[in-house]
Amino acid sequence: MSIFNLNIQNENTGNKIVAGLERLSHVFKTLLWEKAKEFGLSPIQIQILLFTQYHSDEKNTVSYLAKEFNVTKPTVSDAVKVLEQKKLIAKYNDSSDFRSYYLKPTIEGKRIIKETEQFTDPVADIISGVSEIDKEIIWENISNLIAKLNRQGVVTVQRSCNNCIYLTTGGTTYFCNLLKQPLHTKDLRLDCPEFTQAV
Template identity: 50%
Template structure:
């Protein structure tokens, strides 16, 4: 028990435990902010996340199967959320021309309105980053992108679209390079959710 991540005494001498515990606290802040917005809109947090995701991602990502992977939830859970959003007329289904059982999800005008009212829920977190130096921000960002990629590699995060896992990415002599853009990338230019991402595999 003394080696547990959440044991404050052990955290004192273990930087790994401190970082994990810190990420857990930030995760709690994210959930609190999302719940506050959800209660105002009469929606659940996952319903808001689905609406925001659909607004900014390709149509091929906007289906139950992908959304389940994206949010690490079961298909029935996503299906239930989608049904509610359809009933509230916030989204509509677009059936596949090749498979009548398959459909994509698109926002309605009402859905777009809800997104405009909810997509700023995480701004208080962003605001608190303003007073931190660019050097520290870039270091933190590099650590986060690396951690996200590693969590994907061991199967904890099912979906990631960071440069590190993309077939267009390469690194030469510590220099990042994107073969799609045909340019060198600064650490701060590494993307965490790239619309052009294609898996190395």
């Protein structure tokens, strides 16, 4: 079955959802490309800057970034080399293992991050006009879709409630045993700093 075959695509809503999601994936790629070109960087270089700015040191390694962005370690290393040459990122030794290092943006890197991180604004502006009820429905479905894709191994890295050891579910109710609070659909996190992989 090909959702690119228009007869098949228009047969039912499910096929149109898949085709729509595929089109949306291009939107983010295009927006990121446009921003990257403006600053003479590649999309992966901007993604590395953004990730290392907002995640903890132990995640800001070449291996973790390669998994996060589904690329090879040499691809990340090459991107990091350019960011270092441009003085946008710096390497810091890991105090627990002198052979390892983690990455953090420099002051100039942070300035570039401020200028580039709004590449998602065209989508954010549209979503801000959606009712809270509709936002919750959209979020619940996106969250479930990502969790299922993770179980299939398509989404490799997940730091969301769905996969976290601290989450207890009872039908449609959720509870975070770390934060000691119930989680409503709108509270479920996509990327939680306290996430711990469930076994």
